Every structure is written in structure tokens, then in C-alpha cells.
Amino acid sequence: MIQLDTRLAKLARNGDRGAFAQLVDLYQDKIYHLAYRMMGNAQEAEDVVQETFLRVYSNLERYDETQKFSTWIYRIATNLCIDRLRKRRTTYSLDAEMPEGEGSDWYSLMPSNEDTPEKQVIVSETQQQIRESIDTLPEKYKSIVILRYLQDMSLQEISEVLTMPITTIKTRLHRGREFLRKKLEQTFGP
Numbered sequence: 490m491i492q493l494d495t496r497l498a499k500l501a502r503n504g505d506r507g508a509f510a511q512l513v514d515l516y517q518d519k520i521y522h523l524a525y526r527m528m529g530n531a532q533e534a535e536d537v538v539q540e541t542f543l544r545v546y547s548n549l550e551r552y553d554e555t556q557k558f559s560t561w562i563y564r565i566a567t568n569l570c571i572d573r574l575r576k577r578r579t580t581y582s583l584d585a586e587m588p589e590g591e592g593s594d595w596y597s598l599m600p601s602n603e604d605t606p607e608k609q610v611i612v613s614e615t616q617q618q619i620r621e622s623i624d625t626l627p628e629k630y631k632s633i634v635i636l637r638y639l640q641d642m643s644l645q646e647i648s649e650v651l652t653m654p655i656t657t658i659k660t661r662l663h664r665g666r667e668f669l670r671k672k673l674e675q676t677f678g679p
């Protein structure tokens with residue numbers, strides 16, 4: 490039996506705009522969460538979602554219906570995130586003055602991380618530290634850890650999304666976990 494998303498992709502390829510709209514509805518939140526975890530920025534995550542669907546739409550004729558649609562769309566989104574992270578490498582000083590800002594600095598433009606009292610109770614310090622530790626992972630480990638533990642993908646699915654052998658996925662997942670373990674031990678002790 491053909492998966493719903495594969496059937497929708499086939500219809501969209503033949504010009505059915507409603508089918509493409511249904512694909513967007515099925516995947517936009519999933520792609521946003523993936524992009525947000527990888528980019529750490531809501532605006533960039535939204536940009537990745539838009540760019541992902543633009544690429545999907547313009548490349549529907551390249552989609553191989555024998556493959557899972559979810560693998561194809563996650564590969565596109567993940568690659569877009571990785572490309573953006575590579576381009577982002579430029580760092581800014583938080584104390585540097587803005588070119589047009591009257592005394593503004595980068596720090597004043599950063600969103601507040603202050604949580605409501607209710608949320609502070611719900612989100613423990615440990616969860617926050619794990620999130621921050623994942624953000625510090627090297628790129629080659631970060632995408633795999635996010636896809637495995639936050640998107641709950643199997644090793645086979647990750648292998649297909651990133652077009653890497655499963656042995657490489659396993660190695661990088663192991664090294665990513667070791668990196669996280671060491672980072673968390675520095676924070677909380679052994």
C-alpha cells in the first residue's frame with residue numbers, strides 16, 4: 490500500500506495544488522522542530538521550513554516514489570540547516586556597537602531567556618543543560634543526535650536522510666553521546 494505522503498507527492502507532481510498543501514500541513518511542524526533544534530533560532534527555522542517546501546515543490550519530479558517521502562524531505566531540510574550553520578560561522582561580539590544603533594549592542598537584541606515562574610518549575614535545570622549541551626555539539630554529531638533522540642528516527646532512517654552508511658551513523662552517535670556525557674559531567678560532576 491502506498492503511503493499517504495507518497496500519493497500526495499505524486500498528485501502534487503501532476504499539478505494538484507491541494508495535494509501539495511496537504512503535504513505542507515503534514516510536514517511543516519515536523520520540519521520546523523527539526524530546524525529549530527538544529528539552528529536554535531525561530532526565524533531561521535521558519536526560513537528553513539519555507540526553503541524546504543520551495544525545494545520540494547520545484548524538485549517533485551526528482552522524488553523517487555520507491556523511497557519514503559519523509560526521508561526525502563528530512564534530507565532536504567537537514568542539508569539546508571547544515572549549509573546555514575556552515576555559513577553562520579561568523580561570530581559577533583555581544584558588546585560591539587551596531588552600525589545603525591544609537592548605543593545599541595548585539596546583547597540588547599537577543600531575546601530574553603527569562604521563563605515564567607510556572608515554566609521554571611516545569612523545565613528543570615538538567616533539561617536546560619542537556620539542551621545547551623546538544624547545541625554545543627560539533628555539526629557532524631549534532632544533526633545525528635537531534636534526528637535520533639529528538640525526532641525519534643531509526644538509525645536506518647538517519648542513514649537515508651544523511652546519505653551515510655549506518656556504521657558512520659553509529660560511530661558519530663556514539664561520539665556525540667560521549668561528548669554530551671563529558672560536557673554534562675563537567676557541569677554536574679560524575
